[in-house]
Amino acid sequence: MSEPLVFTFEVDGENFTSAGNASVAVKKKLRWLGFPPEIIRRVSVAMYEGEINMVIHAGGGVATVTVLQDRIDIVLEDHGPGIANVELAMKEGFSTATDHIRDLGFGAGMGLPNMKKNTDSMEIQTELGKGTTIKMIINL
Amino acid sequence: MKISKIASLLNAKVHSGADLLDSEVNEACGSDMMSDVLAFVKNQAVLLSGLVNSQVIRTADMMDMRCVVLVRNKVPTEEMIELAEESGIVLLSTSIRMYEACGILYVNGLKASTTEA
Numbered sequence: 001m002s003e004p005l006v007f008t009f010e011v012d013g014e015n016f017t018s019a020g021n022a023s024v025a026v027k028k029k030l031r032w033l034g035f036p037p038e039i040i041r042r043v044s045v046a047m048y049e050g051e052i053n054m055v056i057h058a059g060g061g062v063a064t065v066t067v068l069q070d071r072i073d074i075v076l077e078d079h080g081p082g083i084a085n086v087e088l089a090m091k092e093g094f095s096t097a098t099d100h101i102r103d104l105g106f107g108a109g110m111g112l113p114n115m116k117k118n119t120d121s122m123e124i125q126t127e128l129g130k131g132t133t134i135k136m137i138i139n140l
Numbered sequence: 141m142k143i144s145k146i147a148s149l150l151n152a153k154v155h156s157g158a159d160l161l162d163s164e165v166n167e168a169c170g171s172d173m174m175s176d177v178l179a180f181v182k183n184q185a186v187l188l189s190g191l192v193n194s195q196v197i198r199t200a201d202m203m204d205m206r207c208v209v210l211v212r213n214k215v216p217t218e219e220m221i222e223l224a225e226e227s228g229i230v231l232l233s234t235s236i237r238m239y240e241a242c243g244i245l246y247v248n249g250l251k252a253s254t255t256e257a
């Protein structure tokens with residue numbers, strides 16, 4: 001495979017029930033492409049956490065996954081409120097989630113650190129009131 | 141342990157994946173917090189949960205789990221059943237509560253986690 005494969009998804013910020021659909025679709029494609037299960041799981045978990053964050057914290061956005069020769073890139077872009085303190089947000093257990101979000105099974109403050117743990121590189125660009133773009137790389 | 145044995149030990153109803161009941165699973169975990177499952181679970185194939193929404197199935201799918209058990213009389217939504225069917229996940233429900241359901245499986249030989257901290 002020499003040409004990169006690019007998958008783009010609109011992530012609906014109004015619909016918690018459908019959140020994660022993009023990650024499920026990517027997982028199916030990666031399985032079909034024959035990647036090792038451990039790689040697929042890392043991509044899936046990192047993307048799913050990020051996709052859920054876009055829905056519960058940022059009103060949705062766009063997810064792009066690019067499969068290259070030697071790596072898989074995941075870019076999650078939203079136009080939500082931005083993250084005030086990235087260093088704090090990256091700490092395990094830090095969350096601004098409401099009780100409502102916790103009732104849905106999220107809001108433990110584990111997502112961002114787990115995304116970092118599952119990827120080889122993670123960059124967060126964020127601006128208050130403008131939005132957040134997270135780029136993650138998993139080397140093959 | 142075969143998933144069929146989990147179903148019979150918990151007197152559970154089978155909502156999806158009836159053709160997969162013969163699969164072997166070795167470890168289980170119980171949680172209502174999906175982000176904890178995504179962060180701490182390593183190789184568990186069974187998720188027991190009292191949470192009812194489609195993220196329970198997607199979380200299990202992302203973690204390569206084979207079986208989801210809804211405890212204390214929770215009824216899965218249509219979408220959960222469809223998602224489980226598409227992902228090859230056996231979806232069960234039982235009237236038994238979380239603590240007891242985990243206990244029953246544990247004493248019958250289904251292990252807990254081998255998490256890497």
Ligand SMILES: Nc1ncnc2c1ncn2[C@@H]1O[C@H](COP(=O)(O)OP(=O)(O)OP(=O)(O)O)[C@@H](O)[C@H]1O
Nearest residue numbers: 053057058089095096106107108109110111112175
């Ligand atoms: N895309 C985003 N836009 C705005 N804020 C965000 C975004 N992603 C994360 N955050 C902020 O960073 C905090 C930490 O995120 P993280 O994913 O680690 O935890 P959480 O989503 O609150 O809970 P969990 O991931 O365990 O369900 C969030 O509570 C939120 O305040």
Ligand SMILES: [Mg+2]
Nearest residue numbers: 049053111112
């Ligand atoms: Mg999160």
